[in-house]
Amino acid sequence: MLHILNHPLGAHIITQLRDRTTPPATFRTLCYRIGLLLALDATRDLALKDEVVETPLEKHTGQALAKPLAVIPILRAGLGMVEPFTDLFPDVSVGYVGLERDHETALPRSYYQKLPPLADKRVLVVDPMLATGGSAVLALDALIAAGATDISLVCIVCSPEGVKVVEAAHPTVPIFTAALDRELNAKKYILPGLGDFGDRLYGT
Ligand SMILES: O=P(O)(O)OC[C@H]1O[C@H](OP(=O)(O)OP(=O)(O)O)[C@H](O)[C@@H]1O
Numbered sequence: 001m002l003h004i005l006n007h008p009l010g011a012h013i014i015t016q017l018r019d020r021t022t023p024p025a026t027f028r029t030l031c032y033r034i035g036l037l038l039a040l041d042a043t044r045d046l047a048l049k050d051e052v053v054e055t056p057l058e059k060h061t062g063q064a065l066a067k068p069l070a071v072i073p074i075l076r077a078g079l080g081m082v083e084p085f086t087d088l089f090p091d092v093s094v095g096y097v098g099l100e101r102d103h104e105t106a107l108p109r110s111y112y113q114k115l116p117p118l119a120d121k122r123v124l125v126v127d128p129m130l131a132t133g134g135s136a137v138l139a140l141d142a143l144i145a146a147g148a149t150d151i152s153l154v155c156i157v158c159s160p161e162g163v164k165v166v167e168a169a170h171p172t173v174p175i176f177t178a179a180l181d182r183e184l185n186a187k188k189y190i191l192p193g194l195g196d197f198g199d200r201l202y203g204t
């Protein structure tokens with residue numbers, strides 16, 4: 001199921017991210033701010049449990065988050081989306097999946113993986129760009145192999161092609177995004193897109 005962010009601030013930020021004149025320092029701030037909106041959108045359905053507290057006046061049964069969270073960035077570009085999650089959910093565990101697309105074939109290659117226990121957690125995979133879907137499917141396969149059962153994918157820009165590929169391979173994984181773009185070009189970049197997210201984030 002695809003969830004497209006429906007907030008005017010999201011539309012405002014994504015236009016600034018697309019602007020080719022936006023320098024890396026501003027790009028990183030914009031990535032953080034849109035990450036906050038997406039983090040809230042992707043966690044709207046988190047389970048709650050009762051929690052009793054004493055207010056200064058009386059005993060009160062409130063609520064607390066019931067299930068631990070893990071955020072898993074797909075390196076490198078996904079790193080820009082981690083801080084919104086660690087700021088909003090300070091108890092979140094962080095794991096890493098390192099993938100890089102080959103420039104000629106656009107096929108992802110895995111070069112690093114370090115994961116916390118995942119079986120008991122809501123797992124939020126973060127990667128700003130969903131293009132062919134190859135990287136996301138490889139990451140989701142690895143997380144399921146590591147024991148994850150409750151996974152969401154959080155992106156900033158998706159292509160229709162990538163959404164189809166992920167939905168075919170992992171139909172139960174919801175996808176949250178700020179924008180669903182038009183198509184991929186011949187080099188498998190998203191149009192209109194915003195270029196290479198990792199390069200723009202890190203000035204490479
Ligand atoms: O859907 P796909 O066709 O697999 O493409 C999307 C992937 O490409 C980008 O990473 P990239 O390989 O450029 O690595 P980087 O983040 O280190 O720049 C992006 O962050 C995704 O991981």
Ligand SMILES: O=c1cc[nH]c(=O)[nH]1
Pocket residue numbers: 077129131188189190191193194195196197198
């Ligand atoms: O458009 C694209 C496609 C893959 N990776 C990016 O960073 N941008």
Ligand SMILES: [Mg+2]
Pocket residue numbers: 077196197198199
């Ligand atoms: Mg890149």
